[in-house]
Amino acid sequence: MSTVQDMNTVQEVGGAQEMATGYRPGRTLPLRVEALRQWRRRRTLVMGGMLAALPFIMIIAFAVGGGPDDGPGGRNGRISLIDTATASGANFAATCLFVSAGFLLVVPVALFCGDTVASEASWSSLRYLLASPVPRARLLWSKLVVALGFSLAAMVLLPVVALAAGTAAYGWGPLKLPTGGALAAGEAVPRLALAVAFIFVSQLVTAGLAFWLSTRTDAPLGAVGGAVGLTIVGNVLDAVTALGSWREFLPAHWQFAWADALQPQLEWGGMVKGTVVSVSYALVLFALAFRGFSRKDIVS
Numbered sequence: 001m002s003t004v005q006d007m008n009t010v011q012e013v014g015g016a017q018e019m020a021t022g023y024r025p026g027r028t029l030p031l032r033v034e035a036l037r038q039w040r041r042r043r044t045l046v047m048g049g050m051l052a053a054l055p056f057i058m059i060i061a062f063a064v065g066g067g068p069d070d071g072p073g074g075r076n077g078r079i080s081l082i083d084t085a086t087a088s089g090a091n092f093a094a095t096c097l098f099v100s101a102g103f104l105l106v107v108p109v110a111l112f113c114g115d116t117v118a119s120e121a122s123w124s125s126l127r128y129l130l131a132s133p134v135p136r137a138r139l140l141w142s143k144l145v146v147a148l149g150f151s152l153a154a155m156v157l158l159p160v161v162a163l164a165a166g167t168a169a170y171g172w173g174p175l176k177l178p179t180g181g182a183l184a185a186g187e188a189v190p191r192l193a194l195a196v197a198f199i200f201v202s203q204l205v206t207a208g209l210a211f212w213l214s215t216r217t218d219a220p221l222g223a224v225g226g227a228v229g230l231t232i233v234g235n236v237l238d239a240v241t242a243l244g245s246w247r248e249f250l251p252a253h254w255q256f257a258w259a260d261a262l263q264p265q266l267e268w269g270g271m272v273k274g275t276v277v278s279v280s281y282a283l284v285l286f287a288l289a290f291r292g293f294s295r296k297d298i299v300s
Contacts, residue, residue, distance in 0.1 A: 034146045043115070044150065047108050051154055054104070055096055055162040059169050062086055081178060081259075088173035090188040092166025093159045094262060097192075100158060101199050101255060106231050108154035109203045114210030114223035116143040117293070121218040136294050144211060144286070151207060155200050159192055181264045191266070195258040198271050202258075202278050205251040206231050208285030215293040251278050 038044055062085065085095035117140070175188035183191060210227035217223055234252040237243065247253045254274025260267035 031142055031145055034142045035149065038112070038146055038150060043111060047111060047154060048157060051104075051108070051158045052161045054100065054158065055092070055165040058085075058092075058096065058099075058162075059165060081262075083178050084176045086170050087176040088170055088185070089163050089165075089167030090173070090175035090183075090185060090192065092170055093163040093192055094175060094195075096162035096166075097159055097195060097199065097258070101258070102235070103232075105155055105158070105199060106203065106206050106228060109151040109206045110210045110224045110227040110231070112147040112150045112154075113144070113207040114214050114227050115220045116147050116211060116214050118214040118217055118220040118223045137290060140215070140290055140293055147211070148207060151203065152200050155196055155203075159196055163189075163192070175262065177262065177264070183262065183264070188262075191261045194261045198258040198261065198274065199255075201275050202251060202255050204278050204282035205234075205285070208282040208289075212285045212289040212292070215289045248273070249277065251281060254278070 081091070081095045081098040084091045086092065172185055174182040174184050175191070176182045206227050209230055210223055213223035213226045214220070231252070234250050235255075238247050238250050238252040240247075251274070254270060254277060257270030257274045260270050
């Protein structure tokens with residue numbers, strides 16, 4: 001068995017372990033190095049370009065289609081954020097979050113977190129990283145922090161570009177609510193920031209799934225696709241009303257609780273419950289990833 005052990009430059013002296021001079025496990029694989037490596041990846045630039053382009057595509061669609069609604073309640077008679085998309089830049093940013101939170105923002109999280117360890121294994125560079133020597137826990141920690149950082153950056157990029165593009169196209173003004181009332185422009189921006197923060201927390205489950213799968217397979221697409229697929233399964237299960245109150249234990253059940261941040265009176269109930277559920281699942285998945293990888297036979 002060609003197992004590559006983590007060579008931590010440890011010397012046996014009189015039955016005790018002694019670190020080699022100058023070696024500091026905590027200084028191996030610095031975050032800036034890993035972040036720079038990930039920034040230079042083509043998939044990072046492509047994903048950033050897609051998210052930045054979405055607001056402009058929607059502006060063109062609204063211009064060609066003549067507006068987001070066709071009368072009271074839109075085409076299907078239901079009221080949503082899309083009905084007020086062109087009211088102001090803040091409304092347009094909220095609409096972009098509404099149409100992308102369910103799936104589009106899942107993709108960068110799954111991509112950045114699922115492509116971490118699996119890509120190194122597919123390139124046959126993982127064993128060389130561990131033999132550098134980089135402790136396994138340090139390697140996972142560095143890759144996880146950077147992956148979550150890029151995921152957060154992707155979620156911030158979309159509303160920031162949407163707010164700027166929407167303000168240029170529709171003007172700066174209050175965030176008009178579909179059900180009536182409005183939030184002043186100065187108050188709408190912090191509320192949108194809170195919504196983005198909750199969306200990021202709610203996607204920690206997808207991040208945990210992708211990261212755990214990335215430590216179990218040598219195929220990056222398998223880890224990314226598996227995380228996206230399981231997230232979709234969660235959405236399907238949440239749509240099964242026969243499950244009743246059991247749906248509250250599904251992270252997907254709370255994925256749109258961020259809309260409570262855009263109400264005249266800020267509602268915390270749904271977001272707090274969603275945060276507890278998402279963080280609980282994510283911690284378990286991250287723990288499984290670290291535990292499994294620490295015992296894994298690295299042969300690639």
